[in-house]
Amino acid sequence: MLLRALVLLLVILNLGVAAWWALRDTPVESAPLPAETAPTLTLLPPQAAPQAPMPLAEAFESEEAAALDGDSDGDAVAAPRCVALGPFADVAARDAARRRLASDGARVFAREVAVAPRGWRVWLPPQRDRAAADAMAARLRAAGIEDQYVIADGDDAHGIALGRFDSEAPAQARVEALRTAGFAAQAEPIGGQVQPWLDALVDAATADAALRTRTGAARVEPGHCATAQDAG
Incomplete structure (x- = not known):
């Protein structure tokens, strides 16, 4: 009788354990905690140093240069x-x-x-009057100088023309010859x-x-x- 009671008790215990095992909740696996990350240092891009203000003189020069550049884009000024x-x-x-x-x-x-000059002339300057000019012309002829005449009018009136030449050299040679003969002749350019x-x-x-x-x-x-x- 006692043995039957023990066997029955074991059966009941086994059934209870089996029922508990079958009816228990499946444990829910918890999500793993994220690993702690070390703080990082973010580098910002370097900032340009603040520029010093431009001196007034340089600012004016820059504006003037800009104005000149603007003018050069327009019509060019003709040179004198x-x-x-x-x-x-x-x-x-x-x-x-x-x-x-x-x-x-x-x-x-x-x-x-x-x-x-267009040429050269040899002459004697104007004499005092026509009578004096005629007397000088007579002296010239007496000395063998026939190439001459008395100037009748104009600024050189009463002068005596003694020849016309293309260049200075022959005119000066004529003057020297006349002066050697005793006459104060002169050579002058014509038109020069x-x-x-x-x-x-x-x-x-x-x-x-x-x-x-x-x-x-x-x-x-x-x-x-x-x-x-x-x-x-």
């Missing part, structure tokens, strides 16, 4: 041209024209141009003179006709401004 103006009647007329051009803003340079001219740097748009009107010059030609500036 060099002209020669002349010949003038005399130095006074040339100087008056020079002042007018200078007042217009032109650069002006004065110069003289020697004009080659010094003409007043101007060289000027003027606005390229100024017409030649306007320059002649403004200055009274007889002609307008290409000038020699570089030579004039070097000489000045």
Whole structure:
């Protein structure tokens, strides 16, 4: 009887254990905790040092250069041209024209141009009157000098012409021969003179006709401004 009770108890215990095992909850696995990460140092990009303010003088120069660059994009300003103006009647007329051009803003340079003579003449200067001139002509003929005549009128009236030559050398030889014979002859160039001219740097748009009107010059030609500036 006791044995049967023990066996029954064991059976009940086994059934209880089996029921507990079958009915127990499945343990839920907890998610692993994230590993702690060490704090990191983030480097920011280097910042440029603050620029010092530009000095006023440099700022003005920069603005002026920018303005000039802007002007260069527009129409180019034509360079002035060099002209020669002349010949003038005399130095006074040339100087008056020079002042007018200078007042217009032109650069002006004065110069003289020697004009080659057309020839040379040998003569005796005017005598006191026509009678004295005729007497001198008679003396010349008596000395064997036939190539001569008395000048009848003009500024040289009562002078005695003694020959005309193409160049100076034969004219001077004629003078020496006459002086050896006792006559105070002279040699002078014919038509040779010094003409007043101007060289000027003027606005390229100024017409030649306007320059002649403004200055009274007889002609307008290409000038020699570089030579004039070097000489000045």
